[in-house]
Amino acid sequence: MANNNHVSIWVCPVCKLPLTKPCIGPEKNSEGTLTQQWLCDNQHSFDIAKEGYINLLLPQQKRSPSPGDTKFMVSSRQDFLSQGYYQPLSEKITELTSSHLGANSILLDSGCGEGYYLQQLIAHKSDIHIFGIDISKEATKIASRLIKNGHFAVASSFNLPVLTNSIDCLLRIFAPGDNIEAARVLKKKGVLIVISPGPRHLFALKKLLYKEAKEHTPQEALDNFSLLDEEKVSYRLEVKGAKQISQLVSMTPLYWQTDKTAQDNLNTLASLCTEIDFVIRTYRPIKDNAWANASIKQ
Numbered sequence: 491m492a493n494n495n496h497v498s499i500w501v502c503p504v505c506k507l508p509l510t511k512p513c514i515g516p517e518k519n520s521e522g523t524l525t526q527q528w529l530c531d532n533q534h535s536f537d538i539a540k541e542g543y544i545n546l547l548l549p550q551q552k553r554s555p556s557p558g559d560t561k562f563m564v565s566s567r568q569d570f571l572s573q574g575y576y577q578p579l580s581e582k583i584t585e586l587t588s589s590h591l592g593a594n595s596i597l598l599d600s601g602c603g604e605g606y607y608l609q610q611l612i613a614h615k616s617d618i619h620i621f622g623i624d625i626s627k628e629a630t631k632i633a634s635r636l637i638k639n640g641h642f643a644v645a646s647s648f649n650l651p652v653l654t655n656s657i658d659c660l661l662r663i664f665a666p667g668d669n670i671e672a673a674r675v676l677k678k679k680g681v682l683i684v685i686s687p688g689p690r691h692l693f694a695l696k697k698l699l700y701k702e703a704k705e706h707t708p709q710e711a712l713d714n715f716s717l718l719d720e721e722k723v724s725y726r727l728e729v730k731g732a733k734q735i736s737q738l739v740s741m742t743p744l745y746w747q748t749d750k751t752a753q754d755n756l757n758t759l760a761s762l763c764t765e766i767d768f769v770i771r772t773y774r775p776i777k778d779n780a781w782a783n784a785s786i787k788q
């Protein structure tokens with residue numbers, strides 16, 4: 491799987507064989523230059539986009555032509571996060587993940603978005619191998635552009651095009667994922683770190699949007715994993731400006747549930763003071779011998 495210069499975790503989404511080192515492909519792209527490709531032994535090939543990512547999402551794995559976060563959602567999130575509103579969370583993620591990662595460890599961020607947290611992690615810990623997948627091409631493109639020494643693919647977290655038993659740390663930050671897939675790709679001593687909203691997350695914002703705001707329900711135990719650690723990051727956040735408030739909404743599932751009237755109400759606000767409440771859980775996969783011979787989900 492690895493020498494220090496070239497590490498790969500990718501498998502072919504068609505036949506599940508490992509994908510090997512990029513090579514120059516026979517096809518020219520629209521700009522007339524030869525494309526670089528990843529190849530499996532069955533000669534299935536995947537072009538490398540000019541930003542550096544590969545698209546390993548097969549058409550039959552898509553539920554819509556452009557799955558995942560849209561260009562608007564991605565750029566709203568990027569703008570909002572760049573103003574430091576979630577910096578305390580980012581620092582905690584960096585501290586926690588670093589404590590599980592020795593030199594040359596392999597980290598996969600599943601549903602990585604545009605790589606906000608990965609950027610900060612790699613600035614602090616440069617001796618690890620960073621991989622990220624997201625089902626949104628727009629998000630993956632930006633992550634790949636921003637993190638030159640990371641490796642990115644458009645893919646689904648429910649069908650990871652990733653070698654079994656290959657990952658030291660799997661990150662899942664406000665993103666969906668499949669726990670059987672997570673346990674499959676993790677090494678026996680690997681960890682899954684899940685960041686999700688705590689009960690009071692954005693409660694004041696919800697009260698503005700709904701007649702009856704409800705607290706988030708705590709996550710249940712994960713099958714195939716044991717809980718190693720649980721931490722909270724909580725603080726009060728003041729968001730200034732209607733544009734920034736609307737960017738915050740578009741980063742969350744509230745975006746899909748906010749009607750025009752509620753959106754108009756938000757647009758009249760000059761600032762918003764709300765709760766930030768994150769829960770960070772670290773899990774270890776429960777692996778029996780079956781995993782040693784497990785093959786990737788078909």
Ligand SMILES: C[S@@+](CC[C@H](N)C(=O)[O-])C[C@H]1O[C@@H](n2cnc3c(N)ncnc32)[C@H](O)[C@@H]1O
Nearest residue numbers: 558559601602603624625626646647663664665
């Ligand atoms: C709320 S955003 C979080 C992004 C990033 N982790 C962050 O916190 O900045 C959720 C992300 O999950 C991605 N996503 C949604 N469904 C997915 C799937 N089935 N597989 C991979 N990514 C998915 C979306 O495109 C989006 O980028």
Ligand SMILES: [Zn+2]
Nearest residue numbers: 502505530534
């Ligand atoms: Zn193949």
